[in-house]
Amino acid sequence: MATEKTGETSTDLYSQVIIRPAKRADLDELFTLTDQVGWDVSKELLTALFDSLEQGHYIVADLHGKIIGSRFVVVLDENTVMFDFLIVDKKYRGNRIAKKIADATLKIAGERNVVLWSVPDRIELNKKVGMKIGGGNLYFCDGFFDPETLYVDKQHDAAEVKVVSASEVDFEALLAYDTSIITFQRRKFLKVWLAKPSAIAFVALTDGGEIVGYGQVQEAPHAYFISPLYADTPSAFMMLLKAIIESIPKNSKIFMIMNVDYVAWAEVLKRNKDKINVYPENPIQMMYTKENLVMPKFSSVFAISCTGAYPA
Incomplete structure (x- = not known):
């Protein structure tokens, strides 16, 4: 050739x-x-x-x-x-x-055990070299959110939550929450990730000061990239997403790599059904060589930080 x-x-x-x-x-x-x-x-x-x-x-x-x-x-x-x-x-x-x-x-x-998030066109190639599918499907999603649709339905979630800038939260507490989601501590990565010049990050807190979610948005060449967004409750999710959307220029396109099974997402998608595109025919899947990477709080993961790089 x-x-x-x-x-x-x-x-x-x-x-x-x-x-x-x-x-x-x-x-x-x-x-x-x-x-x-x-x-x-x-x-x-x-x-x-x-x-x-x-x-x-x-x-x-x-x-x-x-x-x-x-x-x-x-x-x-x-x-x-x-x-x-x-x-x-x-x-x-x-x-x-x-x-x-x-x-x-x-x-x-x-x-060592090798894990990765495999994009769709490489799944079969990865199988051929001995990798196995571990699950935890993720999907590409893009489009526009109307901030007026991002309100908390108190009938479904009565938790009292407030959202603040990540700069107002103790880093060690945020690191502990991040580790509870992905199971591996990534101190250096989190410090670098939050410090990117275009990054805007928010944290969801209960009345007692407990972290129940955080999210970040950053500039990308053709859209704004939500990376990541974790939230333990529908209120935390909705308030974080609203804060993120309101922090960027109006009518900006959003890109995410998301967990389509995230429970609170269904209501948001319904409210923005004509503006959001989800591509479930091409799931990104966790793959491994020796042992599957199990994330006990995967149900709290809405969007990951990038196509792999870290578990979420």
């Missing part, structure tokens, strides 16, 4: 590609790759991920100084790692570049 650009054979290309750690100077090219494959992520988001990962765990495929692929590894604990952002430049697909990248990330993983 010859490539369109160079005329070199697949074997030649495979041998010439160097797998190396990503550098900060690579972020512009990495952003171009995500845009090429249609991922609505910002350069700011990629920078945050780069800054939160262990050194050497964001890798790129380099062909004569040009980045043609990438992937990164998140160490969740001594027994578990997560893979994400596997990208290969469209012009170089079919040359086993993805395999070379995968081999490098598997070397980093060692004997």
Whole structure:
């Protein structure tokens, strides 16, 4: 097989590609790759991920100084790692570049259990290399929310909740709540994630000061990205979503990767049925090599932080 650009054979290309750690100077090219494959992520988001990962765990495929692929590894604990952002430049697909990248990330993983959120078109490929489906389906969702529809129905939820800026909440308390959702503590990631310049984050509190949810919205190239939104009660969910929508420019498009089975979502979708698009025919699924990643509070997860990277 010859490539369109160079005329070199697949074997030649495979041998010439160097797998190396990503550098900060690579972020512009990495952003171009995500845009090429249609991922609505910002350069700011990629920078945050780069800054939160262990050194050497964001890798790129380099062909004569040009980045043609990438992937990164998140160490969740001594027994578990997560893979994400596997990208290969469209012009170089079919040359086993993805395999070379995968081999490098598997070397980093060692004997640990590997988990990932698999996008639909890779599920069968992941099965072929021994990965199993763990469930917890997520779905792409985009559209517009009318803030006037985001009100709390007291007949269904009488809990007293208030929403405040995340900057008003003790970080350790927020970290403890975040850990209760995803089971793995991610101190460095959460600090970097909340500090992104375009990020606006809110926390839902009970009258007694207990955290029962938090959510964040950030700019993306073609929309605003809710990433994440966790809430234990319908009141917390509705109030957080309303605060998020009211914090961005009016009539802005929203993008999410969401848990369509989230109970309180049905009412919001009903109220905005002509403005919201959900794509349930293409679920993103948790996959694993040795042991499924079980999240005891997955019912509190409405939207995740990005396509993988961290469990939610």
